[in-house]
Amino acid sequence: MLTNRSKLVVKKEMTFAEKIYLPAILSGVAITIKHLFRKKATVKYPEKQREISDVWRGQHVLKRDDKGAERCTACGLCAVSCPAEAITMVAAERKKGEENLYREEKYAATYEINMLRCIFCGLCEEACPKEAIFLTDRIVSTDYGRNGFIYGKDKLVESVDERVDVTKRQTPAVLAFKQQKRLSHNK
Amino acid sequence: MSEFLIYKLILVGSVFGITLFVAAYSTYAERKVAAFLQDRVGPDRAGPFGIFQPLADGMKFIYKEEIIPVVSNKFLFVLGPCLAMLTAMMAGVLIPWGNTLIIGDQVYSLQIADLNVGILYVFGVVSIGVYGIMIGGWASNNKFSLLGAIRASAQMISYEIAMGLSIIALIIMTGTLSLGEISAQQAGGVGGDWNMWNVVYQPLGFLIFIVCAFAECNRTPFDLPECETELVGGYHTEYSSMKLGFYLFAEYINMFVSSAVISTLYFGGYNFPFMNDLGLDHNTISIIGTVVLFAKISFFIFFFMWIRWTIPRFRYDQLMNLGWKILIPLAVFNIFLTGLVMILLK
Known part of the structure; x- marks a missing residue:
């Protein structure tokens, strides 16, 4: 009664028109037949895809820098921030002569995301100090088994010649947020 | 004599085939109609617009694992769906x-058997149909199945009374039990000879009949025997593979036969307006008439589906109230009214 929105339930006798059901049935039938000719809400998926937002959060990508070296330094902040605990990694030390492969002195030898656990919240991207992981507008494809959904570095790291565009997700609000994080070491 | 047998065999074969075909495509139509009434597209992957969906469904049913519960009565468990299917098919004979088609100087009737007790036969066969459900539900040795079976038998027996009474008024009017003659009486209709379909004279009887037909076919709003929300699957909870397929299929055959009976009794059967004013020869009119009959049947099948996706299920007490306290008195009143008018007209 605090909000005055609760309604008192009255169990009143049905009128004759209600008792014989027919008027109600006729009005119901009229409603359903109207829907028969209505535009269908279905999107026929494989042939047609729904338009998705610019900031859509889909399959992840591990970015390389301009020279083609992996940005990830295996700090583990993404794994820590992940609410679904979908990310695991094993760190390794960069050897001499691998400077063109890995940007930092420590890198991720293995990096796995379980796409069945992932909830695509984007917290890994937010936590990453190296701008290494991003969510993209790609949709994670289906598979028959569970193992197929554990994406390793082979699927996650972008190839040198075919860079994945993540600029669409860099909205002014995101850039302002990153400014605050003062990622001077990434320049 | 052998010619007669061959002709009847061809007729029986084609009616059997058409019934199965229509029932198979009713399952497809049901899903399509349901989808369209809910702003969806429905099955559209198997062939263009999904027209091979019934074949795919049938294949799936056949290749599914067949499970017969250990605690069930095996003979009756198998007998149930057979009986449901058998009785559903039997009513189409009438x-x-x-x-008629006239070829040479021979007259061929497009009715397999014109019994003079036609309607009674239909009722008899339909009421055996309840045994298929009852036996299946009981033999499963499962509480939900048994509850579904009890509901089914109670419902079908209650509504059969009102259905029979609603027909009596029609019989008083037509003076015959034969479906062939009832059809023939409604010949013409609008056009040169004014002769209305029975529904014009018997609107109340038609209403009672169609409500009871819904209940007899266990269709929504009377689908209590198999309501998923309460009884898992009702009488066919324990069934799998093609035996389940037979139960579901029997429901669609029943729907087809009910639609045919409704069309014949109340909507002029194979007759259509202006049929005697077109000046076409007898055989052409007969063929057009058959097409028209199937159009009427298709409409009623659509109507069955339309209602299913409009009205929610009745509660059990509402169902019994409607059957015993409303429909039966109404049907008796209808008999009284029809009898009175018939006496006054004489």
Whole structure:
């Protein structure tokens, strides 16, 4: 009664028109037949895809820098921030002569995301100090088994010649947020 | 004599085939109609617009694992779906699928058997149909199945009374039990000879009949025997593979036969307006008449589906109230009214 929105339930006798059901049935039938000719809400998926937002959060990508070296330094902040605990990694030390492969002195030898656990919240991207992981507008494809959904570095790291565009997700609000994080070491 | 047998065999074969075909495509139509009424597209992957969906469904049913529960009564468990299917198919024998065809000097009737007790036979066969459900539900040795079976038998027996009474008024009017003659009486209709379909004279009887037909076919709003929300699957909870397929299929055959009976009794059967004013020869009119009959049947099948996706299920007490306290008195009143008018007209 605090909000005055609760309604008192009255169990009143049905009128004759209600008792014989027919008027109600006729009005119901009229409603359903109207829907028969209505535009269908279905999107026929494989042939047609729904338009998705610019900031859509889909399959992840591990970015390389301009020279083609992996940005990830295996700090583990993404794994820590992940609410679904979908990310695991094993760190390794960069050897001499691998400077063109890995940007930092420590890198991720293995990096796995379980796409069945992932909830695509984007917290890994937010936590990453190296701008290494991003969510993209790609949709994670289906598979028959569970193992197929554990994406390793082979699927996650972008190839040198075919860079994945993540600029669409860099909205002014995101850039302002990153400014605050003062990622001077990434320049 | 052998010619007669061959002709009847061809007729029986084609009616059997058409019934199965229509029932198979009713399952497809049901899903399509349901989808369209809910702003969806429905099955559209198997062939263009999904027209091979019934074949795919049938294949799936056949290749599914067949499970017979250990605690069930195996003989009755198998007998249930057979009986449901058998009785569903049997009623189609009496429907006049069209007027006569004259080839040479031979007259061929498009009705397999024109019994003089036609309607009674239909009722008899339909009421055996309840045994298929009852036996299946009981033999499963499962509480939900048994509850579903009890509901089914109670419902079908209650509504059969009102259905029979609603027919009596029609019989008083037509003076015959034969479906062939009832069809023939409604010939013409609008056009040169004014002769209305029975529904014009018997609107109340038609209303009672169609409500009871819904209940007899266990269709929504009377689908209590198999309501998923309460009884898992009702009488066919324990069934799998093609035996389940037979139960579901029998429901669609029943729907087809009910639609045919409704069309024949109340909507002129194979007759259509202006049929005697077109000046066409007898055989052409007969063929058009058969097409018209199937159009009427298709409409009623659509109507069955339309209602299913409009009205929610009745509660059990509402169902019994409607059957015993409303429909039966109404049907008796209808008999009284029809009898009175018939006496006054004489």
